[in-house]
Amino acid sequence: MDTTSEPTPGQHQLTRQDDGRWYCTRCTWSWQRRPADMSPGGDGHISCPGVPRWTWDGRPDYAKTKTELYAAGYRPNGGPIGCFYRASKNTKPDPWIWYYDARTAVPRSRRPLRSRV
Numbered sequence: 558m559d560t561t562s563e564p565t566p567g568q569h570q571l572t573r574q575d576d577g578r579w580y581c582t583r584c585t586w587s588w589q590r591r592p593a594d595m596s597p598g599g600d601g602h603i604s605c606p607g608v609p610r611w612t613w614d615g616r617p618d619y620a621k622t623k624t625e626l627y628a629a630g631y632r633p634n635g636g637p638i639g640c641f642y643r644a645s646k647n648t649k650p651d652p653w654i655w656y657y658d659a660r661t662a663v664p665r666s667r668r669p670l671r672s673r674v
């Protein structure tokens with residue numbers, strides 16, 4: 558059973574803030590104007606990842622990628638808690654980098670290889 562599966566991107570849950578910006582209660586992202594077309598490739602907007610979206614520098618200290626956890630000898634215990642949108646000129650089906658909670662990560666069953674990083 559895989560409890561760390563990634564969420565399926567979907568529709569934003571938009572609410573209008575007092576300052577006029579549109580805010581999504583699922584991914585916590587906000588826009589100056591209401592995103593008209595949330596479908597992939599539509600209107601320059603992107604679908605909702607379903608978890609908080611952070612900037613690369615804006616993620617909390619405990620938010621780690623799978624790669625970072627593995628390098629430290631851990632694996633995630635639970636689904637993603639947030640994500641980063643990997644802007645790319647190439648059209649890739651999965652533009653999201655998922656973050657997992659390092660505070661609940663568990664040691665990997667096998668001894669981690671010596672990392673060269």
Ligand SMILES: [Zn+2]
Pocket residue numbers: 568569570581582583584585586604605606607
């Ligand atoms: Zn959203």
